[in-house]
């Protein structure tokens with residue numbers, strides 16, 4: 382039985398999206414090249430999820446196709462990958478569409494990036510390189526059968542049965558980042574990982590290829606840990622997927638402390654994924670190069686470790702709390718709190734951190750001081766008083782300095 386998704390196409394896409402796709406369709410019919418909506422967008426149309434990205438497979442050369450769109454319409458190619466024959470095109474309405482030439486992929490070395498070949502091949506060959514049956518669906522755009530579903534692997538059935546299923550048994554050996562993708566789709570859609578797929582995940586995790594590059598895995602973990610649902614960390618521990626990047630993760634953590642930190646708006650939401658990465662890596666020798674970590678990420682991990690080594694110091698006075706945290710990145714301090722529950726962190730982030738000396742060097746000169754390195758000592762003295770809860774106003778600071786000056790001149 383043929384399935385057509387005209388209704389879903391009409392209801393789920395904005396007018397701008399539909400117009401852009403129709404412009405691409407008209408070009409494909411002129412050029413007699415078949416194009417298809419492919420992958421995540423078709424899955425999401427069926428699931429009636431919000432559509433964010435539009436991917437179109439071109440049974441031909443997608444870069445040439447994109448150039449035609451630029452010639453005939455007011456479109457712009459905003460990026461192109463010549464080696465993969467893909468192009469991102471911006472339409473006059475601002476809508477962006479990713480065009481990719483159909484292709485096959487060969488994994489010459491397990492876990493390494495595949496070699497792409499046979500560009501412009503039939504769609505059926507292209508879908509065989511994909512990860513899960515639910516992501517193999519395509520929607521015909523060119524010709525008389527518009528919006529007809531092409532489903533070589535019964536992806537439609539698996540969506541209906543909420544199953545995440547790989548296409549062949551070597552899938553995770555070829556690309557272990559698919560393990561994290563499986564967890565991502567499971568969590569995002571409340572699906573189950575099909576039994577054989579789940580056994581193959583276990584099998585792979587018992588025999589990990591230690592030479593594999595970790596960049597794609599990190600990228601998938603970033604997406605996975607950005608899902609706003611409970612127990613996303615626990616799932617990585619329970620399934621042992623952590624083994625892809627760490628031998629010794631923090632096994633458990635206090636979720637309410639994470640909520641507390643986010644409630645206080647002490648960290649940027651976009652950094653939350655990295656908190657989980659830190660929990661995985663903090664006990665381990667993190668593979669800085671293999672994980673392609675940024676200087677910021679390395680600094681946060683190093684600072685968390687530094688703070689953990691000071692954990693036993695009882696922090697009861699404000700000055701010590703201030704000195705310990707003030708030169709650290711907020712995210713490092715927040716992670717230290719999540720790991721230890723050290724209350725001084727909350728005191729620092731919510732109150733002490735905001736304490737600033739109000740008078741300036743100019744004020745000191747006006748008060749009769751001659752500029753010298755003594756200024757910084759003076760500022761330090763004022764700060765100490767403020768951390769004790771004194772000198773809350775600028776006038777108080779001025780009075781303090783004047784008193785200090787008198788004492789010195791006696």
Ligand code: ATP
Nearest residue numbers: 419420421422434510511512513516517556558559
């Ligand atoms: P999302 O909504 O997270 O963007 P998506 O399915 O669109 O989900 P993308 O990462 O944008 O995911 O990938 C687009 C398509 O490329 C997928 O639907 C899938 O067919 C294919 N794909 C992506 N990553 C892999 C992979 N590691 N192995 C095989 N196929 C993949």
